[in-house]
Amino acid sequence: MTPLLEVTDLTVEFPTRRGTLRALDQVSFSIGAGEVLGVVGESGAGKSLTGAAIIGLLQPPGRIAGGTIRLEGERIDTLPPDRLRRIRGRRIGTIFQDPLTTLNPLYTIGRQLTETMRTHLPISESEARDRAIGWLDQVGIPAAAHRIDAYPHEFSGGMRQRVVIALALCAEPRLVVADEPTTALDVSVQAQIITLLKRLTRDHGTAVMLITHDMGVIAETADRVAVMYAGRIAEIGPVSDVIRNPAHPYSRGLMDSIPSMAHRAERLRQIDGAMPRLNAIPAGCAFNPRCPSVFDRCRSDRPVLLPAGNGQAACWLHG
Amino acid sequence: MGDTMTSPALLDVAGITQRFDVSKPWLQRLIAGDPIRVLRAIDDVSFSIAPGTTLSLVGESGCGKSTMARLAVGLYTPSEGSIRFAGQDLSAARAQPALRRRMNMIFQDPYASLNPRWLVTDIVAEPIRQFRLAQGKAAIRARVGALLTQVGLTAADGDKYPHEFSGGQRQRISIARALASEPDFLVCDEPTSALDVSVQAQILNLMKDLQRRLGLTYLFISHNLAVVRHMSDRLGVMYLGRIVELGAAETILRTPRHPYTRLLLDAIPDLDHIGRARTPVGGEVPSPIAPPPGCSFHPRCPLANDRCRQEKPRYTVVDGVQIACHAVEEGR
Numbered sequence: 001m002t003p004l005l006e007v008t009d010l011t012v013e014f015p016t017r018r019g020t021l022r023a024l025d026q027v028s029f030s031i032g033a034g035e036v037l038g039v040v041g042e043s044g045a046g047k048s049l050t051g052a053a054i055i056g057l058l059q060p061p062g063r064i065a066g067g068t069i070r071l072e073g074e075r076i077d078t079l080p081p082d083r084l085r086r087i088r089g090r091r092i093g094t095i096f097q098d099p100l101t102t103l104n105p106l107y108t109i110g111r112q113l114t115e116t117m118r119t120h121l122p123i124s125e126s127e128a129r130d131r132a133i134g135w136l137d138q139v140g141i142p143a144a145a146h147r148i149d150a151y152p153h154e155f156s157g158g159m160r161q162r163v164v165i166a167l168a169l170c171a172e173p174r175l176v177v178a179d180e181p182t183t184a185l186d187v188s189v190q191a192q193i194i195t196l197l198k199r200l201t202r203d204h205g206t207a208v209m210l211i212t213h214d215m216g217v218i219a220e221t222a223d224r225v226a227v228m229y230a231g232r233i234a235e236i237g238p239v240s241d242v243i244r245n246p247a248h249p250y251s252r253g254l255m256d257s258i259p260s261m262a263h264r265a266e267r268l269r270q271i272d273g274a275m276p277r278l279n280a281i282p283a284g285c286a287f288n289p290r291c292p293s294v295f296d297r298c299r300s301d302r303p304v305l306l307p308a309g310n311g312q313a314a315c316w317l318h319g
Numbered sequence: 320m321g322d323t324m325t326s327p328a329l330l331d332v333a334g335i336t337q338r339f340d341v342s343k344p345w346l347q348r349l350i351a352g353d354p355i356r357v358l359r360a361i362d363d364v365s366f367s368i369a370p371g372t373t374l375s376l377v378g379e380s381g382c383g384k385s386t387m388a389r390l391a392v393g394l395y396t397p398s399e400g401s402i403r404f405a406g407q408d409l410s411a412a413r414a415q416p417a418l419r420r421r422m423n424m425i426f427q428d429p430y431a432s433l434n435p436r437w438l439v440t441d442i443v444a445e446p447i448r449q450f451r452l453a454q455g456k457a458a459i460r461a462r463v464g465a466l467l468t469q470v471g472l473t474a475a476d477g478d479k480y481p482h483e484f485s486g487g488q489r490q491r492i493s494i495a496r497a498l499a500s501e502p503d504f505l506v507c508d509e510p511t512s513a514l515d516v517s518v519q520a521q522i523l524n525l526m527k528d529l530q531r532r533l534g535l536t537y538l539f540i541s542h543n544l545a546v547v548r549h550m551s552d553r554l555g556v557m558y559l560g561r562i563v564e565l566g567a568a569e570t571i572l573r574t575p576r577h578p579y580t581r582l583l584l585d586a587i588p589d590l591d592h593i594g595r596a597r598t599p600v601g602g603e604v605p606s607p608i609a610p611p612p613g614c615s616f617h618p619r620c621p622l623a624n625d626r627c628r629q630e631k632p633r634y635t636v637v638d639g640v641q642i643a644c645h646a647v648e649e650g651r
Contacts, residue, residue, distance in 0.1 A: 042515035043486075158603050186379035187542065189603055191586040213515065216588030220595050240593050255590070257520035259545040261572070262591050267527065268520040268549065274485050 002073045003030035004207050005054070005175055009067035010077075012046075012053055012231075014278075016061075021278040023049055023062065025231045028305065031175065036201070036208040038222030038239065040215060040254075042275055045228040047211045051177045053077070054209070055092055056084040072174070090120040093168030093206075095197075097180040099160035102167070103152040109136075109163050110148035113170055120171040135166040139196060158189035162196065169200060176201060179211045194221055215258055219243055224311075227251045230275055230286035237311015247308035248315045250287045285315070293317060327406065328367035329504055329536045330391060335400030337361035337386055337560075341608065358608050360386040361397070362560040368553075370503070373530070373537040375547040375568065377583070378557035379604050384540045387557070388508040391538050392422050404504070420450040420500040427509035429489030433481040439492055440477035443467065446500035466495040471525060487518035494525065498533075508540045523549060544587055548572050556580045559607055559615040566640030576642050578620045614645065622646040 012024035024046045031037045039047045052058050054069055056076070069077040076087060088094070096102050104112060113132035117123060123131070129148070136144035139162040152160055161181065168176050181197065182190040198221055201208050210222055218225055219239060226236040227248065235248035246252040253271035273290045276282060282289055288298040297316050305312040306319055339358045342348055348355070360383045368374045376384045389395050390402060393413045402409040405418060412418040423446070426432040433442055443463045446452075453459045464474030470491040481489055490510060497505055507526070511519040523546065529535060541547050547554060551568035556577065564577040575581045585597070602619040605611055614632050617623040626645050634641040635648040645651075 042517065156603055186604070187544075187586045188379060188582055191588070191597065192601065194588065195597055214588065215516070215590055219590045219593045220588045220597075243590050243593060254517055257517045258590060259520075259523070259543075259549040260591070261545050261548060261584070261587060261589050264548055264569075267524050270520040270524055271517045272521070274487060274518065 002070075004033045004035075004072060005031040005209070006070040007050075007054065007067070008070075010050070010053060010064065010069065011066035012049055012058065012062055013065040014062050018279070022065075022281075023231050023278055024053065025281075026067065027228075027231075027233055028067075029226050029233060029236055031207050031209060033174065034202070034205045034207055035224065036198075036210055036222045038218035038225040039209060039211045039228060040213060040218055040225060041228035042213065044230075044275060044278075046231040047213075047228050048179050049231075050228070051179050051209060051211050055088050055094055055177055056081070057088075086120075089116060089173070090171050091173050091175065093171065093173040093176040095161075095164055095168045095176060095178040095181045097183050099157065099164045099184070100152065102164050103160060105152055108149050108151055109155075113148075113163075113167060116167055117170050131170065132166075135170050136163070138200065139163070139166045140192075141166075158185055158192065161185060161189075161193050165193070165197060165200065169204065169206065172204065173206060175207045175209065177209045177211070180213070181210070182217060183212065183214070190217070197221070215243070215255070227254065230281050231278065232286060233305065233314060234287065235308070235311060235313040235315075236305065237309065237313075241310045245309065247311065247313035247318060248287075249291045249293050249317070251313075253290075253292075328403075329370045329405060330538065331367040331403040332391070333365050333401050333403070335361055335364050335390065335397040335402060337383075337390060337395060338398045356608055359560055359610070360607065361390065363400070364557075364560075364562050365400075366553075366555055366562065366565055368504075368536055368538060370536050371530070371534050372552040373539050373550050374553045374555065375539040375541060375551040376555045376557055376562075377541055377544055377547050379542060379583075381559075381604055381607055382557040383560040383607070384542075384557050385508055388424070388506045388538065388540045392424050392506050416450055420446070420452075421502050422504045422506070423497040423500055423502040425490075425493050425497050425505060425507045425510045428513050429486055429493055430481075430513075432493055433489060433496075435481055437480075438477065439467070439479055439481065439484075442481070442492060443477065443495045443499050446496065450500050452499075452501060463495075463499075466499055467492075469498065469529070470495045471521075485518075486514050487521055490514060490518075490522050491525070494522075494529070498529070503534065504536045504538070506538045506540070509542070510539075511546060512541065512543065519546070526550070544572070544583060545589075556583070559604065559610050561615065561643065562641075563616065563643045564640060565634075566638075570638055570640055574638070576637060576640065576647050577644050578622055578646065579616050582619070614643070620646075622651055624651075 008028050010027040014021045041047045064077055110132050114128035117128045133144045141147050182193050222239045225239050225242040227234045229250050235251045256269035284300050285298045285303050288294045303314045303316050305314050308318040337360045341358045342355045343353055378384050393409050404412045440463050444459050453462045463477050511522050539550050554568035554571050555562045556564040558579050564580045575584050611618050613629045614627045617627040632643045632645050634643050
């Protein structure tokens with residue numbers, strides 16, 4: 001069976017005056033129908049860029065320099081912009097971090113919802129409005145029939161993000177790319193939004209690519225996790241394996257550095273140093289200068305994703 | 320340091336209230352007939368911090384924790400109540416350089432809090448020059464070099480500009496600057512929330528090491544309960560300008576008693592809860608301009624009754640922890 005989304009050797013480059021920067025380097029993964037794939041990593045690891053490449057919204061001069069992206073078997077990375085626009089919204093929905101910039105401040109939320117549905121679905125205006133009220137009701141906006149004619153500024157941050165979720169799901173896409181959907185929200189509201197996103201995507205059988213730096217959010221939401229480092233996937237596997245028994249030294253360091261609510265340590269374990277800049281990625285494994293288990297081969301040969309436990313890790317320890 | 324304070328407090332905050340006038344401009348108010356509107360950012364807050372310990376304040380955005388941070392170093396003068404630092408009134412203490420240099424602040428955003436046009440040496444040397452803690456160029460340079468080494472950078476980093484550093488390194492520069500005046504009290508307002516987790520661990524470890532080595536006292540402001548748990552001796556949970564629960568951090572986090580503290584703890588996504596199905600509490604923090612009467616948490620509280628809607632709760636002490644909740648007081 002072909003997976004819903006299949007990304008193979010995706011490479012994204014930014015040409016600059018001082019040479020070409022490779023921001024994504026041979027990233028490969030797939031997402032099955034109805035599956036939630038969490039993508040984690042630190043700032044600059046390339047997680048948002050992966051999402052942007054999939055939905056065809058790379059900021060120029062960034063460009064896909066290699067690899068393929070297939071949605072339900074069909075190649076979408078080479079499609080002309082107008083064809084891609086039909087896919088975005090209809091088959092891939094998007095949720096971004098800041099609901100204020102996602103919503104158009106000049107249109108009522110009802111108009112934004114009906115317009116999205118009518119662009120992608122063969123339905124009448126009144127049908128679209130009925131469905132819009134239904135969606136607002138599903139995402140937990142009280143008095144949806146009344147609130148539909150309100151403008152984005154009349155909603156609180158949490159309510160706006162609910163509207164954005166309705167907007168992403170209203171054309172019934174097969175996949176939603178959610179980039180830091182709860183980062184701008186307070187924890188109590190974040191819990192509401194995660195629960196909502198989980199419930200709705202499960203009810204509608206929508207797959208989710210959940211991009212976040214928050215491992216806690218991933219732990220509660222994702223089925224599988226991809227850990228990114230310096231534009232590459234360091235490890236990918238089932239969520240419980242990656243969190244409880246990480247196979248890559250970087251993921252292990254990442255998990256250890258998160259302060260825990262369950263027990264208090266006198267010192268947190270830290271990974272010394274910082275992620276390399278794109279113009280200074282070391283040869284071999286990108287993590288080798290910070291890795292506690294480094295050996296000769298790590299400095300010369302770049303590891304590919306190798307089977308490790310129930311998942312895969314790009315680490316020669318598993319070679 | 321536990322709950323009972325043997326030594327006199329370094330910082331003593333007693334019944335302070337901070338009001339801000341958020342009315343529209345005078346003419347607009349006159350034409351539209353709008354009333355004067357007052358935001359009560361801090362509402363009757365009291366706590367104290369013993370030397371060498373960390374008190375953390377947690378809460379969601381708008382709860383008043385950053386206002387409290389600014390009040391604690393005297394950037395605002397409280398509308399009511401008093402703040403005493405080392406036994407003296409804070410405004411009086413700030414007027415004396417000998418006391419003023421003993422308090423400093425670390426800010427959240429290491430990109431905004433460092434002047435991009437200054438060399439790191441000048442940034443770190445500013446408090447040294449200001450308080451005349453070293454005389455002569457060579458002595459100041461040596462002191463800056465020592466400070467940079469202390470926070471895990473090198474003396475040579477002083478000849479660079481802030482943009483040449485990563486977020487974590489910049490936060491180290493902020494810490495070096497904060498330490499330059501040889502303070503014993505630091506107010507840290509979300510010092511790691513702009514950083515990645517692996518860098519956050521480095522900074523938190525550094526802050527703890529410095530505390531142990533230099534005997535620093537911290538007022539630590541954060542929205543992240545896991546970070547707070549790691550850092551704190553004592554903890555205050557804030558909601559809409561009030562402290563709803565105050566006491567030993569371990570006790571509060573192990574047995575949270577105020578319904579809001581329980582909500583917060585329950586809401587945190589945690590690595591130990593893989594695939595947890597949850598029923599989150601609804602509602603959001605109401606506007607501090609028109610807070611609900613009685614206990615301000617009652618609209619979201621599962622235990623609220625008529626008394627909570629009318630009467631502002633006083634503190635009940637259970638297990639050494641102060642809790643402002645009628646339900647806890649009545650044992651509901």
